[in-house]
Amino acid sequence: MYESFAFYLFSALILVSFSFSVLCKNALNAVSALAAGMVFISAIFFLLGAEFLGVVQIVVYTGAVVVLYAFAMMFFDTSKECEPKSGKKAKIIVYLLSSFIALLLIFIFLAPIYSAKQEVVNSTLANLGNIEAVGILLFSKYLLAFEMCAIMLLVAMVAGIILIHKDMNAQSSLEEML
Known part of the structure; x- marks a missing residue:
């Protein structure tokens, strides 16, 4: 009963925070709502007993949103005086x-x-911890998807390096002209 109530509560909070993120006119408030939604998603992982995924959700995705927040602070005009209500x-x-x-x-x-x-879904994975169970599933049942994700990340990294290298060459040629 507690789990279902908490699940519905976190689901509602996720919907509210992501809706606020989409509908908000201020970029910094929208990114803050996005970070809150990511934390609520990790709370659902914790409720489901997937502690490893909950921690990864907080560290990776919420960390990425914090970096997005830093970029939003740099690119948008935050010098406007906000009067507190x-x-x-x-x-x-x-x-x-x-x-x-x-x-x-x-x-x-x-x-x-x-x-x-306390229910055990799979008796073979019952003796293992959460991280070991995720590792066994990744390298057995989901090996192809795991490898495809690794290849896509590698391609994205190489493409980012190539794009930055082109920008650096273009900028150095501009400096030579001046």
């Missing part, structure tokens, strides 16, 4: 959201204690 309504909203997040965190940390259901 002050007033009774804004304070009430902040207090309600803060208390909701605090209750949500308490609920998440207490749910595994009260949950008694």
Whole structure:
């Protein structure tokens, strides 16, 4: 029961944060909502018992969104003065959201204690940890897909190096003309 409630809650939070990311006019707020959505996706991985994928989701994808946030700060004009909203309504909203997040965190940390259901889906992988199970699946059932992803990443890396090299050559020829 706790797991299903948390799953639906995180799903709703993912939809809200990604919708806010798409509909927001301020680029920095949109990227912040995107990062929040990625963290909520990792929470679903943790709920499903895939701790390794949850950590990878946080480190890789949320890290990439933070880099995107840094680029957005460099490219967009962030020097505009933003006046903070002050007033009774804004304070009430902040207090309600803060208390909701605090209750949500308490609920998440207490749910595994009260949950008694532990199901083993695959008995052969039951003795292994999460990382070992992912490794066995990657190099047995999903070997072709894993290799194709590796080849695509290699091609993307080589293409990026070639594009940067062309830009550096064009820039050096411009400097020679001046």
